[in-house]
Amino acid sequence: MHSPDLSGFQLDGDMKARRIVVAMSGGVDSSVVAGLAAATGAETIGITLQLYDHGAAVKRAGSCCAGQDIRDARAVADRLGIAHYVFDHESRFRESVVERFADEYMAGRTPIPCIQCNMGVKFTDLLQMARDLGADCLATGHYVRRVVGADGRSELHRAHDPARDQSYFLFATTDDQMDFLRFPLGGLPKPQVRAMAQDMGLTVAAKPDSQDICFVPDGDYASVVRKVRPDADTGGEIVHIDGRVLGEHKGLIHYTIGQRKGLEIGGQPVPLYVVKLDADTRRVIVGPRSALATRAAQIVDMNWIGGSYDGPMEAKVRSLARPAPVTIEGSGASRRLVFLQPEYGVAPGQAAVLYAGDRVLGGGWIASTEPVEPALAA
Structure with missing residues (x-):
């Protein structure tokens, strides 16, 4: 048996007087979070957002928030003895995530729909639902850590397991959201999470992980864009x-x-x-590859997490990229990000996420780039 670590919920006072809402996608991670929340003694409520048409999604492998996933989430809630609610957010998801995904590709940019989903459907909407239910926090299965700094402000940190870290996709989380969110899995490796699901008797213990872009079957981005924008070809x-x-x-x-x-x-x-x-x-x-060398990028819609920071920093310009040393110039929501060494493959539409060690400082969207060779300006 794996003794559960319940410290990730960080709620003061008698837990039996607390209410935790858990975002349940139907996968193993959010299911274990629901089990951990219930183990605290707090009243636990699971919420699942249905993001696809039931008929089209029911057999889709590697998705989340679809037909089979909803049934899995409900079965987990029944096993844990907690309340579970499903809300239809298909229209909202299509407008704010899928259509924007298509429009970004049509505009020659490289979109990241997972961040848009977190910014809107998953955090903004779910967080409001949790507050409407009188919850003390909203818990999710993301592999990141919430750390309270010396000044009492909530900071976002990388997960302990670098192979599972999802901090790049959460750079747009606001300070207000960070105060309300909890990420109990940020200090755990995935094998331990699966073992915990087994200990809890959850049927999803061996369920495969969802793919990065849940609404793109088989990684065929073009087919999705064509359905939304028929002139895409x-x-x-x-x-x-x-x-x-x-x-x-x-x-x-x-x-x-x-x-x-x-x-x-x-x-x-x-x-x-x-x-x-x-x-x-x-x-x-x-x-040639040399033409990809970038010296700076213009970043828009900047978001800072956990207060100001003026020390050395690094930036990731793709989810799988190595962090690169940078400086940042300007003020306000638009900044100039300068790479201390040429960076390759910097694409408008992607996010530039700033780090100081394990701490996520924030980030913004790449609007344009400045190549090392000025004649190639994008």
């Missing part, structure tokens, strides 16, 4: 940075900054990469 030219037309493409939605494979422009003396997507001319601009 309008083609155009593939152009070298020196102006030579090298071929034709079948639509901007098939390409991302830094892409090398699938260009279908063989016979070139050096490997070529996508260095820019021009939505106005529908051109895919390609060049």
Whole structure:
């Protein structure tokens, strides 16, 4: 048996007088959080948001918040003896996440729908529901840590298990949300979480993890975009940075900054990469790897978590990228992020997330980039 660590809920006073709402997706992580919440003695309520059409989603593998997942969440709640409610958020999810995902690709940017989902449907809407229910906190299965700093403010920190860390996707969490949110799994490795689910007798203990973008079956982004925006397959030219037309493409939605494979422009003396997507001319601009070198990026909609910070920092410009040393210039919601060494594959539409060690300082959206070679400005 694995003795549960209940310290992640960080609620003062008698837990029997407390109420915890748990965001339950139907997966093993949120199910274990529900079990941990119930073990505190607090009244525990599970909420699941139905984000897809039941019929279309019921057999979709690797999804979340769909038909089978809703049934799994309900079965877990029954096993734990807690209340469980399902709310239909399909229209809201489509408008705020799926349609924006399609529009970003159409505009030549590389979207991150998981962050948009966390910013809106999962945190803003669920958090309001939890407050409406009189909850003391909203607990989720994200692998991050909430740490109360010396000044009493809530800080967001990486998970102890780097292979599971999801802090990049939560950079837009506000201070008000951080005060109300709890992340009990941030200090645990995934194998231990599965073992805890087994100890709790949960049927989802061996359930596979959901894929990163839950509404994209088989990783086929283009098919999703086409359904939302039928004109997404309008083609155009593939152009070298020196102006030579090298071929034709079948639509901007098939390409991302830094892409090398699938260009279908063989016979070139050096490997070529996508260095820019021009939505106005529908051109895919390609060049050697050196053309991807970026010295700075303009960041918009900046969000800071846990107060000010003026020490050395690093930035991740993709979820799987290594943090790179940076400085930040300017003030307000728009800033200039300067890389101390050239960074490669920086794409408009992605997020730049700032770190100081394990602490997440915040971040913003990449609006444009400044290449090392000024003639290639995107």
